[in-house]
Amino acid sequence: MNNGAPGVPLYGLMAEFTDPNDLVAAARRARDAGYKRMDAYTPFPIHELTEALGFRRTKLPLLVLAGGLLGCATGLFLQWFSTAVHYPLNVGGKPLASWPMYVPITFELTILFAALFAVFGMIGMNGLPMPYHPVFNAPRFALASRDLFFLCIEARDPLFELDKTGRFLASLGARAVSEVEE
């Protein structure tokens, strides 16, 4: 283990793996050992990892549903208000609020709003854009977007103790364990 400069607060300990299987196994064991404040960094999504780290279901689908309903209401209101209230125009005695003709635009706006909520909801819930994050200080972290797999136990975890946690991570088959500065 390398030693960070004195006085710089510690963000956590980063263990490095070359095989996704080792990472998933390590995440499971760390969770079994009682660690809660941890995250893994991988070059591609691994479903088993989400489970192993104990993340619960995301609320994103609900947000997207809300977006879709909002889009639907916007489309209907916009067309009803403009044709039946704001500028009623009698065309051959046909009904002013001719809702079947509102369907295509209502549908498009439903999809548009839901998609915008899905994308910006995901980006927002992930706290992005975030140009600086302590984990980027970890050695070889640039390879987390190529072929290396990382597990980070954060210093704010109640069970975190520099030496004990470091030895624990090393015992999980990590290729290297390093301190990450805040």
Place this chain on the structure above:
Amino acid sequence: MSDTFDRPDAPPGPGRAPILEPGHTFASVTDKISSIVLRGRQPLFWLVGFFVAFLLAMGLLVSLGVLLLRGVGIWGINQPVAWGFDIINFVWWIGIGHAGTLISAILLLLRQQWRTSINRFAEAMTLFAVACAALYPVMHMGRPWLAYWLVPYPNSMSLWPQWRSPLVWDVFAISTYATVSALFWFVGLIPDLATLRDRARSKAAQIIYGMLALGWRGSALHWHRYETAYLLLAGLSTPLVISVHTVVSLDFAIGIIPGWHATIFPPYFVAGAIYAGFAMVLLLAIPLRKVYGLEGFITMRHLQNMAKILLATGLIVCYGYAMEAFFAWYSGNTYEASMLLNRLKGPYAPAYWSLLLCNLAAPQLLWLKRVRNSPLMLFLVSIVVSIGMWLERFVIIVTSLHRDFLPSSWGMYTPTFWDWSTFLGTIGLFLALLFLFIRFLPMISIFEMRTLVPEAKIKEEEA
């Protein structure tokens, strides 16, 4: 039968190529795709191709400049054929875009893993095709600087768009489609932009890719939300893509013109769009895999699967032609019958017969395994199909319009030089944008390719 659904875990078997060449690792997949962008030097193909495309795109600027100065009179449109090349090309381009969304959304929901190596550039193709398509109706308005009147906003004229018109539906359908496709594309790019940020050596590239990647760090929690969002977007795009060409077809079907007023139009247009789109994906994929040595990623399996989709949608389109003719006869309507006879024997009969040759006869070659296994033959068939689909829109628009209900208002339509130069110009714009895309962004989704590497499969320890 594993053959029917092309399951990813099905063994390649005799004569079936794998979806990723064996021997690739996480690192090799990453390096191979990112090096196309990062090594900076492009092959001669790129330089020549971009040069030609750029010249054509400049021709588009000239054509549009002349159009703005002199008005739509420079085109061949007239009364009764008020919709000429502008609407033909609009429908042609928007149709091409559909294959990109089909590959990225519908095949994702159907868990067709072979989509992985072609979805990125197919989505780019969608975006650029929609950009070319959207130009046409705006320019066709005559006073394109007033295009914003189509958008509902409180204005001093106290007027609203006509919500009951399919042309206004089009505005909403196309703009929603363009927005959602762009979002879908960008979301797919985020992790790959992070890869480029981490692998770029020049400071400028690190900063630009870094800003675009939004600080993506591959956190497991982020991936979880990311995949949820991606799947939801796929679910939203699926009905969207079907609605877009449906609305385009309603531009015709809601009119009472003989040859347009048919209930078969929406499904027939959607199938035609996918058909034209897959032909364009093949036209792009075959040279790209050759020039950039991507045969290990875009394998024969991909080409074969796309050929099968081409054949299937081609048959649906043929059914559409047959039903159009059947309706004209079975309805007993004089105008419909004369429209059909006019298509078969009138002044534009050569266009109709070549359309049948291109779209009905040529794709039948794809029944042969030998043809599906030959990139050259697939390329040729795709060119023929693209021409055929363009002719289809020409026939639908021009032959239906040029014989009005009253013989006194019959007319003919001949495209002018500016019609052709604008069409060639949009092809140039489309290709120039594609060449820039290949140069600056990974044309294959790197992170999704990593999931195809055998080591990515997590073994259950104590299940």
